[in-house]
Amino acid sequence: MKLIQAIIKPFKLDEVKEALVELGIQGMTVTEVKGFGRQKGHKETYRGTEYQIEFVPKIKLEIVVPDSRVADALEGITRAAKTGSIGDGKIFVSELQSVIRIRTGESGEGAV
């Protein structure tokens, strides 16, 4: 089993979700995060004091998939999340040792 972490632009969440559902991937966990990278943030002004906000709002998706589905998933996410402009985000893949579904206690591929 693999854990795919994707950092994407917030307004792309729905498209990416749809793409994954179409691939038959039925579950994911979403976290609101802030990103720092090439894409620069914005400026705010309050009574003449300016603040340069360097962190950009992003969405982090965590998706656990069987090894067999990793390739599709990566392809699907990349396609759906891409705008071609700086800040589209990253995908990180790592190995999981075990997965458990709390409700049933079952583990492994059956658990996701």
Place this chain on the structure above:
Amino acid sequence: MKLIQAIIKPFKLDEVKEALVELGIQGMTVTEVKGFGRQKGHKETYRGTEYQIEFVPKIKLEIVVPDSRVADALEGITRAAKTGSIGDGKIFVSELQSVIRIRTGESGEGAV
């Protein structure tokens, strides 16, 4: 050392925390996340416009434990987080290469 990630129902947080503390696990990190899966969300209506909210509020727990304690921890979390109804959540376990306590710089099991 292992990193245990558990996605649970928000109102189960206290029970799970207690269960872990009883097992002598003294630390954890908690994140508010939104989940997508078998459990379906809810409907909202604003001036006649309906929105189907598919993402469900969940809590993500991250717990680092020595390999020796993984089994207990998994058992404890599963027991405490279980309601038996859809949406109870998942547990993911992965390997950590190293752990450091910032305050002391010490690493390995001593750091958690």
Place this chain on the structure above:
Amino acid sequence: MKLIQAIIKPFKLDEVKEALVELGIQGMTVTEVKGFGRQKGHKETYRGTEYQIEFVPKIKLEIVVPDSRVADALEGITRAAKTGSIGDGKIFVSELQSVIRIRTGESGEGAV
């Protein structure tokens, strides 16, 4: 490639970010989390009812770096995040199997 997760005190974020930038690490992802550990929380009182809040606000940093940069990164984070008082936080390091930049599709070290 390695994924470095650092749990730090919120007001240390800027310093840590600076330290990493100085090391030439150009990207990171930040999440607001709550921590449970040795550092105890605070007390709140509402109309005579007291609540002991055990979870402390923390910031979780996720930084992906090539294996070659891990040592510097860890050193930089530790130095910048350290106050010497309980609650300074932890750093967890794990292995990544692959990294992809969504915008370009490029993977590996070139992607971060």
Place this chain on the structure above:
Amino acid sequence: MTALFRNRIFWITIVGLFSLGGLVPGVYAQDSPGTPQISAGDTAWVLTSSALVLAMVIPGLALFYGGMVRSKNVLSTIMHSFIAVCVVSIVWVFWGYSLAFAPDVGGVVGGLQWLGLTGVGPEPVEGSTIPHSVFMVFQLMFAAITVALISGAIAERVKFSAFVLFAILWVTLIYSPLCHWVWGGGWLGELGALDFAGGTVVHISSGVAALACALVLGKRKGYGTENMAPHNLPLTVVGASLLWFGWFGFNAGSALAADGIAGGAFVATQVAAAAGALAWLGVEWAYRGKPTILGAASGAVAGLVAITPAAGFVGPISAIWIGLGGGVFCYLGVFLKNKMGYDDALDVMGIHGIGGTWGALATGLFASMGGGTGLFFGNPGQVMIQAIGVGATWIFVFAGTFLILKIVDGVVGLRVSKEEEVLGLDLTQHNERAYE
């Protein structure tokens, strides 16, 4: 069931409309504004005061309460105040006002002469210099806030339909008669009970009704174990501030004139609120080590509640004493609840019940002007009369409310299901979320 219940409203409306639609405008048609007896100045002040009392309920009370609940229930809590205003407005027009103020029937209730406001027009209200319609709407606001106040006891677990039905029955069967007893020519007023702006009618009644509600509905799921801290205290302080602001209309407006009595009541209101807040903070600071914002807001409201029955009868120094008492006794009231362990969610009993009771009795002690004389100024009898008023109100309201709750429980059920309570009332009762 909600269907049945909706029909109820419509039925009421229909009947009302056909029976009365004709008459009223007729009455209004003989409109002769500016008749010599009307004072524009007094009317301006009571119009303003009526608007101020509305602001006490929405947004005032709605925010005061809404900020204290958990974020999953803030909308439903706000809705309670909002719907109370709507429902009571209609009930008051059709029969509430008549039951409260129409010519007395046996000292216990008003007649039916003014159903649908027949004959309630621009002519001056008896013994006053303002239009009858203005007096009526000023009183309407009092009825509305009283019902809204009760909702604090049952927040976070009551079924919406149940609250609506409760509101209709309670304002009809409890508020209107009680109001008649004290202000409408009923036996308590005849007895000489002093209640300048509603210590018994509004505060004791809502407080005692709240106690009955808390006991009948039972505790919220997780009460005592889960964290139920207020989700947004700034909203609560804004609500308390608007209550304070509107209370000037509530108390000084009750003079029904812009004169020295109104001025005295205005001053008493201001200093009692301040004293109440300081007293609550003082007690907190002494026993808890730190003064809280919620304490300041609660204490100010306690002081305002306490001065309500006395506002036009006392000088500023007496008002400070009464306010201080309000702050201290209400703090104890809340403390007691925590000890006794019933779940009056937002402390309606602790603040309005206790504060109103103290205020009613204190009026018997400190009254010294505007037609009232209390123990400290040579009239021991007054305290006794006040005590009778308090006792009668407690008994009548508690028993009556208990009965009404049983009826409502039978008809639509009082409480939401455990699951709905966990999910929150906003989503389960209204399909809405407060904050995206």
Place this chain on the structure above:
Amino acid sequence: MTALFRNRIFWITIVGLFSLGGLVPGVYAQDSPGTPQISAGDTAWVLTSSALVLAMVIPGLALFYGGMVRSKNVLSTIMHSFIAVCVVSIVWVFWGYSLAFAPDVGGVVGGLQWLGLTGVGPEPVEGSTIPHSVFMVFQLMFAAITVALISGAIAERVKFSAFVLFAILWVTLIYSPLCHWVWGGGWLGELGALDFAGGTVVHISSGVAALACALVLGKRKGYGTENMAPHNLPLTVVGASLLWFGWFGFNAGSALAADGIAGGAFVATQVAAAAGALAWLGVEWAYRGKPTILGAASGAVAGLVAITPAAGFVGPISAIWIGLGGGVFCYLGVFLKNKMGYDDALDVMGIHGIGGTWGALATGLFASMGGGTGLFFGNPGQVMIQAIGVGATWIFVFAGTFLILKIVDGVVGLRVSKEEEVLGLDLTQHNERAYE
């Protein structure tokens, strides 16, 4: 371009100042307050009412609207109400009031005699007992809220500079003349059209202008596909409550006196708001299964809109009918929008356009006092006159607004870029974020 546009404002100011700076104080200098014809009571009430109407716009409408947009646009939405008040205040002083109320020119517009408020001082306004300056500022608030209401249609996508320019042109070319037609001695008033507090002048005009805006600006990016749920409903309910609170000044203040007419208008306002809320909730409950807080707030506003033109002309029972109609018809208005699919973001047309139209016609049906008589009370002709007023307003406002929008689009451009819309107007128009 914004430079050019700023110059515009300054230029206006400069000219105004030099042409008028001298005269006005002169006029004021002959100040003789308390002349026998001035009634302190009536003046107190209209001063209070003017303040109440300001509170309707800021913070009332600002919150009502601000809570309904997405959090990235809340500041820009609030800013629309705020800037409307500022811009209209200046325009009104320099030429708006004169165009609306100075001696009639051909029944369609006021003269230029009162430019810069020359001669608008402490002396009683014609046919009334309040200072002319007080009448002027009361009317100023009406002009301000009308412009602010329109902003709801173009929220979340209009360029700030465009809205400012639009406000100046619209209040000058549309509001002032229309106001003159109805209240300033123009042809509609002469014709006998009844509009007690602004059903046509304020609500139909803002609603129809909003429709034009929605059609010209087009839909928000993602309309119909993305989640555009209100980001903070408590703000919206607070806004609705403050609108209700301030509406007493709006309607009862329009009596320009603290008398029986004001009292009747106050009562009508209260019950119509309540009826509107209950009607909307009833329909929702029946067709959607659950009553919503946003529905209650929207229905109350719908009821308030509907009663506005009738407030001083009808009794409480008629007011309930009118309020119920407001709730039902405006619900349908919103429903219709969703069907027709134009993006009137915050339903200005659905609530103010529809509600105002119903209210204007209903006045022709229910009027029975205060100098008005409607169909149900034996004067069928009135409905026809009301219909003419409604029709004329619709046509004039729609055409005029359309033209103005084209001009503004040409000069500064109406809409922000797609990117700016995605990022949100708060950051892109104002360099600010609402919540840290």
Place this chain on the structure above:
Amino acid sequence: MTALFRNRIFWITIVGLFSLGGLVPGVYAQDSPGTPQISAGDTAWVLTSSALVLAMVIPGLALFYGGMVRSKNVLSTIMHSFIAVCVVSIVWVFWGYSLAFAPDVGGVVGGLQWLGLTGVGPEPVEGSTIPHSVFMVFQLMFAAITVALISGAIAERVKFSAFVLFAILWVTLIYSPLCHWVWGGGWLGELGALDFAGGTVVHISSGVAALACALVLGKRKGYGTENMAPHNLPLTVVGASLLWFGWFGFNAGSALAADGIAGGAFVATQVAAAAGALAWLGVEWAYRGKPTILGAASGAVAGLVAITPAAGFVGPISAIWIGLGGGVFCYLGVFLKNKMGYDDALDVMGIHGIGGTWGALATGLFASMGGGTGLFFGNPGQVMIQAIGVGATWIFVFAGTFLILKIVDGVVGLRVSKEEEVLGLDLTQHNERAYE
């Protein structure tokens, strides 16, 4: 120490009560409301105005300030306004009002005749048509807001107990005498200084006191380096709107009558606020590229501050000039602070100090009615007199405040610890969190 300090309050109370409890009701007992000289209309307006001024402080100022701080300090900031109202109310009753308005002693302070409001009852206040008690409470609100305004300078770092002690001393030793100088029969008033509604008494005094506070307390930890952006701007705009709303009571109420003067002051207030906002936005737009909501709110307040001393003395066009000046000069005031680098957290000096100074001088230029005549209308001497008033106020307030701060620092300590400042005042001073 807090114990000691609490005792202080109680001690004051006790003494007050025993020394005065007896007298006052006696006075009130001879109540004879509606004596011919009382005007119900004027009284209605001043009662309304008093309520409006309370709303300026809570919730107005509390929100204006509360929204601008970081979320960890919002409750403590709101609490400053709330506690200021409570503390000042009590002080004012016991001795503050007497020191300000009782028969003059040597032109610098009032006598002790009215301690505990002895003799301050329903009878008309000298030279006016409203009850003395109403005038007293109207003035009470002014004292309260002045103290509350100062808190903006020391937000996010002052110890709660220190602020309470400061409030008591400052209102007693600075506000009451200064108020006497200008309005209580003191030397400045005798000299002919014009201050219609408190440009010197309220705004210059709070602004200069704020400067002293900022200098003595020093900067907030992280000032200049950390992000200290406002945490909730909608709250701030709501606060500014309520300030605007309440300011009508503040300025027009200062006419102490509902007449042409009040009407003129009302108009001046409205247009100056609008002009101030537009001016600030114009400058921002020109120099920063974008107009901000915080700028609009700040500019409106600046305009309101500037017009305060002139409100009843100028016509609308002059008011626009004064408002524009307020917007521009206060923008510079804030700009200057950023340059000079002292940490007047919420710009009390920049807006109230500068704006009040400009307004006081401008009154000497533009005054043309209501008993005042300025330079532009042929009376050059007035500017000089105004300048003397400004100078005297600056010196007296700065020196006096500095002294008081030193005393408070000695007794309870002014600032919280570094750790407490990092954690936030809400948790460390009050054991509460604003938002769950």
